[in-house]
Amino acid sequence: MMKKMFKLLSCAVALTALTAGFATAAVTIKFAHNGNTIPEDPQNVAVTAFKKMVEERSKGEIQVQIYPAAQLGDARTITEGVQMGTIEMGDVENGPMGRFVREAMVWDLPFIFRDIEHAHKVLDGPIGKAFQEKFLARNIRHLAYNDGGFRYFTNSKRPIRTLKDLEGLKIRVMESEVMLATMKAFGAAALPMAFGELYTALQQGTVDGQENPMNLIFSQRFYEVQKYLSMSQHFYYPRQYLISETFYQSLKPEHRKIVADAAKEACDIQRAALVKYEDEMKKVLAGKGMQIVEDFDKPPFIKVSQEKVYPMFYAKIFGTEAEGKKVIQQIIDTK
8 A cells, every 4th residue: 555655656746847847848949040150240249149138038948049150041941941930030131031021122122221220210110010010921920120231342353333343244142133133234244143152153253243241241251352342332231030920929928028029129239239340340351452442433323223123123022013113212211
């Protein structure tokens, strides 16, 4: 009898311990991006801040595992993983976003923003928020926008100041229909190419130049194979924190708030850090031997963008030409 009671008591204790273990088991967020691994890079500063905020505020009930440098795939692959729920979160650039929400293609349009403040007002305002909501239909929750920064031309042939200077140059661009059309309108030969292949292509002369934000020009050591850096700011480069909607809904309500708040705060941290970092990178790149072309003649490029490029995408992005013209004009007019 005593043996039987002892066995029952042992089972009860084991079951209690097992149940307690399940109750306190940490939720894990796999957080992926395809940026570099430099700790000082604003993207990594922000992701690290996100991890710290979420883990501290949840008292360890949520653990964040960071997978940088395309360990879990490129931007498109990460977004697909988030959509399927195999990756809980990602910080991804806008290039492939039009495949998931066509309105996101508008951020790829050349010279759509006057400056970084204008970009933030639009993204954080009614237009940006309306586009965020559209991701829910793809099982993705769009938590916040952050900055990849403006993109700049580099090349090995000549300084790019005018449209004439771009003519005939082979320029690598992202997998973006808008970017391909833009380069063609500007007179360049646009070549879509995987980012991982770009350095070798520049080194071998397969392409003459490329366009990227300042931090990537530095981190990818393009200064070793590119002589000229033009301060063109032709494309704005938004990124976004995305989370699997299935995973998000599986979280306790208080955990959802922790994750959503931390995402917004981390993106604000990233934005502030990028302004300082870009100034630093410009000086560093000049010190590495790059010729910085400050006198980039923007007005003719803006004219070509508005007259030739935008009309190609009014209906493609927004369904009708009238709706496209209206929304793009609202973006341009935002103060």
